[in-house]
Amino acid sequence: MTITTPLCDLLGIDHPIILGGMMGISDAALTTAVSNGGGLGTLSSATFGVDGTRAELSKIAETTNRSFSVNLPLFHPMVPNLLDLLPEFGVKIVTTSAGNPAKYIDVLKDMGIFVIHVISSVRTARKAEDAGVDAIVAEGSESGGKVAIDEVPTISLLPQVIDSVKIPVVAAGGFASGRGLLAALAMGAQGVQMGTRFIASEESRAHKNWKDVLVNVGDSATSIALRNSSPTRLIKNEFFREMDALDEPGKKAMDFMHVQQAGSERIPDDIDGSQGNYTAGTGSGLIRDIKPAADIIQDVLKEAESSMRELQQAFS
């Protein structure tokens, strides 16, 4: 049994599993680990800046011939400089987020690049399709890190987005298992994007304490902080409460960068997981082990296949 969708052919990947371009996490090592595992790795350019992204792209070029994507944070002033890097490294796939893709779509399409755009509402999905992107990631409010203020959950967002656009849709937000992949495909998605699950991979640069938190927490471990200013999903602990106490309408993501940085610096000494800044989606409760990214992909596929066999028994 193998699982494949038309999007796999468009992206040149074996399995419909995409690494989220996570700030601070999705580097060359994790990107190539996912791509070499048959999925689509995604490099977070925002993590590295222009020179750093060039260095990461060099590493990717050395370690894989497989498809990968580069995430471009559209609001960022460095995007024009990042665009210059793409032909230099023969980048074929770009994932745009945090802004309107219309701004750069022409230059990306002129480079022959396949553009995936991340949205969290039907309205922005339609706008992205109208702008000319090639595929959509529909990200529900289950995802770790920044979430849209409307907080539309995956189970409702995904089918509505699929009904609203003709281009392929990838499901994101809360996915960490094969049953999740199967559920996403059942609703009409052509793949899943997973972030948190890959934070707990061997190749991930996340600190061991962060990975251990993800392996050990249960179903109710995450919540959304800063709901009045810059909604962000992370592990509910002391740090969460400290940061959330600073929430105030009118504040912006930038206003919390220092406190988030301080929370991240606490991680190496945070033995019990109570003090650190741990970005995590709701899928963290499903994570039971730290594994190589390629093994995670195989586990997801195997579970999806066995769940498909069980699902078939409900139909006669």
Add this chain to the structure above:
Amino acid sequence: MTITTPLCDLLGIDHPIILGGMMGISDAALTTAVSNGGGLGTLSSATFGVDGTRAELSKIAETTNRSFSVNLPLFHPMVPNLLDLLPEFGVKIVTTSAGNPAKYIDVLKDMGIFVIHVISSVRTARKAEDAGVDAIVAEGSESGGKVAIDEVPTISLLPQVIDSVKIPVVAAGGFASGRGLLAALAMGAQGVQMGTRFIASEESRAHKNWKDVLVNVGDSATSIALRNSSPTRLIKNEFFREMDALDEPGKKAMDFMHVQQAGSERIPDDIDGSQGNYTAGTGSGLIRDIKPAADIIQDVLKEAESSMRELQQAFS
């Protein structure tokens, strides 16, 4: 193609679709409409009190021979009197919620009743199984009305609950379509419970303005009010903001009964949907029409079947 699960046999129903026992909505008419459509209707005893529930049970007895359930709100002091009604009307299935099922499980099992218990976390699912209930409804934070303070969404709650108990699990929260049913079954559920979808049915006692709101809203229409006291999902409108402004830690559900009642009384004059108290789950964005409950069930089944055919194309 037909869809059936072992739970269908246990409940004596044709299709794995259950009506949520919604306060103010799930009366004899809607219960029998769902049961006669091949699903499992659920009467909300809390809506009617003891004498009213007797009257509703009489109506059900007159209009269907099919399986139905009676919802018992466990915290309520009238539960012992409701229990007396069950043998009188030959009730075979009870759905318990809002409390610990251990309190009444022995008397229910002594009556030979199949007990379904509604939970919103892995912890309470395990507790209910230990108490001896026969099946679980795992209700994610997508559901309309009261939601658990931890707000665990369906896509994460469901597989974790299924991993944690051996008894059958029904998915609830955000379900309003056939793709939702298929996704739930894909994750290992043995059925779905739908509430909001059936509010917008012909047999539902909800005011036409409420049904029209559900048909017309989009993906971002609902949110959770009273997050600090008594989290409740409803349509985000003027009424939502007025009630949410009264939120305060320490307040209880009872403290908002009067304001909710006032919001419900505004519904008949609320032409544009901005002023009324409209309980609604996130699945409301998927609702496109007001139909007989039996037709809704058929639509859900047909969509699930055609989605299954598409899903099979991803596997080879």
